[in-house]
Amino acid sequence: MFAGSRIIDRQIDLAIAAGCETIACLVDGIGREVTEAQQRAEQAGARFVAMQRARPLSGIVGAADELLVMGAGILPADDAVLRLITRPVVLAFPAEDAVPRGYERLDLEFAWAGVMLAPGSAVERLSELPEDADVISALLRIALQSGVKIYPVEKRLLEEGMWHLNPTPEALAEREDRWIHTHADPAPFTAPGLAVAERIGARFAKDSLGGRGVRIPAVAAGLAGIGALTLAVLGFPVAALGLGALMATLGAAGETVERIGKAGQFGSTRSVLAKTIDWMTDPILAILIALASPEDTEWLRLFVPAVLFGLLRLGERFRHDTWHETYRDRVVLALALVPFAFLGVLQPAVAALALIVLITLFLAPDTGA
DSSP states (O other): OBTTBOHHHHHHHHHHHTTOSEEEEEOSSOOHHHHHHHHHHHHTTOEEEEESSSGGGGGTOOTTSEEEEEOTTEEOOHHHHHHHOSSSEEEEEEHHHHGGGTOOBOSSSEEEEEEEEEEGGGGGGGGGSOTTSOHHHHHHHHHHHTTOEEEEOOTHHHHTTOSEESOOHHHHHHHHHHHHHHHHOOOOTTSHHHHHHHHHHHHHHHHHTTSGGGGHHHHHHHHHHHHHHHHHHTTOHHHHHHHHHHHHHHHHHHHHHHHHHHTTOTTOOOOHHHHHHHHHHHHHHHHHHHHHSOGGGTTHHHHHHHHHHHHHHHHHHHOOSTTGGGGGOHHHHHHHHHHHHHHTOHHHHHHHHHHHHHHHHHHSOOOOO
């Protein structure tokens, strides 16, 4: 497992990102793992074929096609592969560095990196080989004999643990840490509440990817929102805003967990739960503010917070400097309103915040757009 998915799943993601329309997988038998791999490919719009022998390949791959080949247990650097396979090529590492790690030697200088793009015509020659031949090795040799060039891959990818063959759990854990850090992309501390929440999500992702626990923060955010509305209706505005801040924290953490879990999957979209939490956070906070405001203010109870959140949304959309994330930070906003709710001056405080946000929008640097 790597970042919540098996290596074969990551290979499928890479193949689809490279434009493959059909995934042919050599297997020993059809089981649950193969079925799950098929579902992953088909959900991304690719055809999936599991085969125990290579002969069916001739009916799938035409001479005009190209064949992206990945060896078993290969977990390459996706960006490097997509950059290098623009034409038929055999990717290789220096033999002295790669062979001790288990990579197949090509010649005295190079070892196969486990990935190649071969012309479809190479498949036709597989029929000349015995049934028990190693299909991947055979395709590799056929490609080289047909003139496909060897292309050296930067050996630092091996040295820095960014390209693996049958990696150990320790090597995968180290690479997964870097993966999570890269795809978490937490907010800067100009949005302190969001920054903390997203870092919590990144830490939670490390322990939950690939399991059912990935939905816990988002579900908890929804429950916190319901609890906040209940407390507001019962007349406890301070506690309600506190739960509102918790809802915003858990929502941001859940969004981060989902973003990390779906990173690298072609065509992946946000879950309905994540979208719902995102859409409902502002309305719920606006309702909490309205219910905590004096009844005699009538329609202003909802109008003032609606103006505040509308201006914050405008800030998210139109300001693209280091303060962009500040407009998204509902955690700090909800916490900042708690003392004003306690003092009974929440509505004037919200109006003042709306004015401050409006002023900052006019002070935003002109990007020329």
